[in-house]
Amino acid sequence: MNFQPLSLHQIPQSLEGKVSLVTGSTSGIGLGIARSLAAAGSAIVLNGFGKPEDIAEVQARTIAEFGVEVRYSPADLSKAAAAADLIAMTLDTFGRLDILVNNAGIQYVAPLEVFPADKWDMILAINLSSAFHTTRAALPSMRRYNFGRIINIASAHGLVASPFKSAYVAAKHGIVGLTKVTALETAESNITCNAICPGYVYTPLVEAQIEGQAKAHNIPREQVIRDVLLAQQPSKRFASVEELGALSVFLASDAASSITGVALPVDGGWTAH
Numbered sequence: 001m002n003f004q005p006l007s008l009h010q011i012p013q014s015l016e017g018k019v020s021l022v023t024g025s026t027s028g029i030g031l032g033i034a035r036s037l038a039a040a041g042s043a044i045v046l047n048g049f050g051k052p053e054d055i056a057e058v059q060a061r062t063i064a065e066f067g068v069e070v071r072y073s074p075a076d077l078s079k080a081a082a083a084a085d086l087i088a089m090t091l092d093t094f095g096r097l098d099i100l101v102n103n104a105g106i107q108y109v110a111p112l113e114v115f116p117a118d119k120w121d122m123i124l125a126i127n128l129s130s131a132f133h134t135t136r137a138a139l140p141s142m143r144r145y146n147f148g149r150i151i152n153i154a155s156a157h158g159l160v161a162s163p164f165k166s167a168y169v170a171a172k173h174g175i176v177g178l179t180k181v182t183a184l185e186t187a188e189s190n191i192t193c194n195a196i197c198p199g200y201v202y203t204p205l206v207e208a209q210i211e212g213q214a215k216a217h218n219i220p221r222e223q224v225i226r227d228v229l230l231a232q233q234p235s236k237r238f239a240s241v242e243e244l245g246a247l248s249v250f251l252a253s254d255a256a257s258s259i260t261g262v263a264l265p266v267d268g269g270w271t272a273h
Helices: 028-039 052-066 080-094 117-145 166-186 204-217 221-229 241-252
Strands: 019-022 043-047 070-073 099-102 148-153 191-198 263-266
Touching: 019 028, 019 080, 028 043, 028 052, 028 099, 028 148, 028 241, 043 052, 043 080, 052 070, 070 080, 080 117, 099 117, 117 148, 117 166, 117 191, 148 166, 148 241, 166 191, 191 241, 204 221, 241 263
Parallel strands: 019 043, 019 099, 043 070, 099 148, 148 191, 191 263
Antiparallel strands: none
């Protein structure tokens, strides 16, 4: 892999005293963002699924490394009530919620005419509707404190399309639209809302895809990376979770107070085509 991950210990402590909730943060992109926010001094609420012992280890390691308070909720964000309860739990625990990162998401790939209706419903519920429900529940507290940062993790597929990903592309385009509406409605309340639109990001799930494709097609892993996974990504390199985390910290900081309603590609030039 041709990238040098950022060191979390180089992130300035710009978010001390803040409280951040990151959905879908027990692994992958969400965990990378949560760790970056913690490195910047924010208390963290983790959310997602996984083995209890693995989640406990992630929680303990984050506390030990960054010295911030870290809580966890297993809320199932396919359900509107659970999303609202997650916000309520955060407010009950910390008294405020400053930074909301809507990252939870799932994927399913199939042609439109055979795309299962239940998969469509689930992807829309988790990838799009959950962000509506958490934002709706978080805004009253953010308005009360006259501060809020909402960061929606969209995708390059929030800006362009690919075949066989109808539900995912529809949901991510919806996230970009929701981001713009939220930004307009909160513009006078010192609340910003932006979308990050990653291309391929290196995570354990992507590594498993590399290995699986290499074995299935009997080709070298570097060929899988360049010609299969990164075919649309001109840089021919993955983004790292640390890069997305650093951008999230910036968007959550006072330095980004005038940036709102924007969809920011982190895609190595994919959407520049």
